[in-house]
Amino acid sequence: MVSAFKRSLSVGRRSLTSPRFSSAVSHHRKWWSSASPSDLALIFALASAFFLSGLYIFHTYSASAAVDVVEVGEPSIDADPVEIGSCDVFDGSWTSSNRRLPIYNGSECPFAERGFDCVANGRRDTDYLSYTWKPRRCEVPPFEARAVLERLRGKRVTFVGDSMGRTQWESLVCMLMAGVEDKSTVREIYGNSISKTIRFLGVKFGSVDLRVDFYRSVFLVRQGRSPRHGPRRVKSTLRLDRMDEISGNWADSDVIVFNSGHWWTPGKLFDASEISFSDRGCYFQVGGALKLGMPIPTAFREALDTWASWVERTINFNRTRVFFRSFEPSHWGDVDQKGCEVTRHPMPEPKGNIHAELSDVISVVVGKMRAPVTLLNVTLMGAFRGDAHIGTWSYPPSVLDCSHWCLPGVPDSWNELIFSYLLMNSS
Numbered sequence: 334m335v336s337a338f339k340r341s342l343s344v345g346r347r348s349l350t351s352p353r354f355s356s357a358v359s360h361h362r363k364w365w366s367s368a369s370p371s372d373l374a375l376i377f378a379l380a381s382a383f384f385l386s387g388l389y390i391f392h393t394y395s396a397s398a399a400v401d402v403v404e405v406g407e408p409s410i411d412a413d414p415v416e417i418g419s420c421d422v423f424d425g426s427w428t429s430s431n432r433r434l435p436i437y438n439g440s441e442c443p444f445a446e447r448g449f450d451c452v453a454n455g456r457r458d459t460d461y462l463s464y465t466w467k468p469r470r471c472e473v474p475p476f477e478a479r480a481v482l483e484r485l486r487g488k489r490v491t492f493v494g495d496s497m498g499r500t501q502w503e504s505l506v507c508m509l510m511a512g513v514e515d516k517s518t519v520r521e522i523y524g525n526s527i528s529k530t531i532r533f534l535g536v537k538f539g540s541v542d543l544r545v546d547f548y549r550s551v552f553l554v555r556q557g558r559s560p561r562h563g564p565r566r567v568k569s570t571l572r573l574d575r576m577d578e579i580s581g582n583w584a585d586s587d588v589i590v591f592n593s594g595h596w597w598t599p600g601k602l603f604d605a606s607e608i609s610f611s612d613r614g615c616y617f618q619v620g621g622a623l624k625l626g627m628p629i630p631t632a633f634r635e636a637l638d639t640w641a642s643w644v645e646r647t648i649n650f651n652r653t654r655v656f657f658r659s660f661e662p663s664h665w666g667d668v669d670q671k672g673c674e675v676t677r678h679p680m681p682e683p684k685g686n687i688h689a690e691l692s693d694v695i696s697v698v699v700g701k702m703r704a705p706v707t708l709l710n711v712t713l714m715g716a717f718r719g720d721a722h723i724g725t726w727s728y729p730p731s732v733l734d735c736s737h738w739c740l741p742g743v744p745d746s747w748n749e750l751i752f753s754y755l756l757m758n759s760s
Contacts, residue, residue: 420470422750423710427679427717430465435741436476442507444536446527449500451726451739458677461720461739466746476749478512484755485587486541493583494592495551496529497661500737501590502547503527504744506536513540532579546586550577551596554636556615563623568614570623571602573635576643584647588755590709591640592658594691595736597633630690637698645704656751657699658709660692663736664719673735675724683716707754711747718743 439450452459466473492502506519513519518539525531535546555572563570583589596602602615617624617632624632648655662685666672692712699708721743723734738744 420468422468422471422473422754423714424470425466425468425714427464427714428467429460429463434465435462436478436745437507437511437741439507439740442503442510444506444510444521444527445503445740446529446728448728448732448734449503449723449737449740449742450728451723451742454723454726454728454730456724456726456739460678461718462741464679464718464721466714466750473750473753476508476745476752478509480512481752482509482512482538482541482543484752485543487543488587489544489546489585490588490590491546491548491583491586492590492592493548493550493553494590494658495549495595496737497595498590498592498658499529499534499547499549500740501592501658501744501747502534502545504740504742505748506545507740508745508748509538509543509545513538515540533582548579548583550579551593552636553577553580553591553593553640557618559616560618560621560623564625566614567616567623567625570616570618571632571636572618573624573632574619574639576639580643584649584653586653588654588656588751589648590656590658590751593636593640594633594660594688594695597629597691599629602629630694633691634694634698637694641698641702641704641706644706645702648704650705654755655704655706656709657695657706658747659695659712660688661736661738662687662712662716664722665735671733673722673724673733674719675722675735676719678720679717680719683713684719685716687712687716709747709751714746715743 437445439445440453447453490505492498492505510516510519520537520539521527522535522537522544525534527534529549532549533546535544537544552571553576555575555577557570557572559567559570617627617635619635627635644655662683664674664685666674696708696710699706718738721738723737723739725733726739727734
């Protein structure tokens with residue numbers, strides 16, 4: 334897949350060799366060959382003195398530097414970005430971590446849905462909580478809630494997408510709450526309970542004047558009624574050439590994280606036996622024309638092209654950082670989604686339904702954008718984590734779920750990557 338994230342973090346490297354340095358060495362060789370023995374003795378004595386002085390300075394500096402390292406309790410948020418910028422942070426593996434995990438307790442965070450709190454819902458094997466994502470060629474600093482809150486002071490972070498995006502939103506809110514001493518200063522703006530049916534949820538961190546919002550827009554483009562003379566099976570349409578009517582609320586943000594794709598399936602769109610977001614029998618429309626035979630990947634591409642045009646036309650990139658998260662794998666045991674493969678540990682090889690056609694569309698659209706949009710390529714990360722889905726530990730327990738993730742869990746690692754990137758690359 335194309336990784337816009339990797340491209341956006343690339344840094345220049347200077348060569349360690351220099352032709353000018355090599356030619357200078359050749360020039361000075363002539364001087365050494367013509368020097369007298371007394372000159373050489375004097376030079377040797379001076380060189381020895383400089384060498385011994387250098388050893389003393391180096392020893393003193395090294396000792397003081399070692400003391401400084403020991404005294405540092407957490408990574409500086411103004412650190413050199415080379416460690417992250419010089420590698421693909423999505424190329425790595427899950428490792429069991431000795432540092433304290435998880436960052437928060439799902440049962441104690443009022444913004445984590447009960448349906449995502451697997452431990453509260455009876456899951457006893459908690460090994461899945463001990464894994465962190467380790468890039469192969471760089472170090473991502475651990476998430477320090479207080480440092481992140483301070484960096485985001487006075488900002489607005491917005492998530493736009495489906496229930497998978499809401500899971501990441503809940504994860505970030507709970508992660509940030511771990512750094513707040515007075516929890517009463519954190520509230521949902523309108524006093525709403527966390528629900529999958531509400532189109533807008535917003536949490537205000539009063540102590541740092543930070544808002545973290547979620548907008549439910551599962552398709553990103555506008556849903557509308559069927560044309561007056563349309564076929565009877567068409568109950569609603571997706572206007573592939575028009576953005577969601579609530580999109581005007583998104584632009585005034587400092588960070589926006591988009592996702593879409595999980596609702597672009599026959600069951601969520603066409604099938605009369607399954608209810609979609611607003612109705613059943615939802616088909617595609619461009620302009621005034623219905624596109625009844627348009628394949629889903631083609632329609633998804635049309636919709637993302639509309640989204641990309643909106644981003645490039647609307648977003649002020651001097652202020653706002655835009656991310657698009659790639660498709661998250663599910664680990665259903667069969668195509669009918671009646672069996673669920675929840676393993677005890679991460680799988681040794683990536684598996685799961687990654688909806689390759691839709692994943693490719695995301696990569697292509699984000700990759701060709703002129704605007705600096707970052708692709709969060711989490712597909713491979715999630716493909717190993719058959720152990721971290723909700724499975725039978727849902728609420729109510731009769732609902733089997735091998736698409737969504739337990740909280741705390743995998744979405745915490747996505748937020749660590751985003752905000753490690755933001756902190757390390759902020760001006």
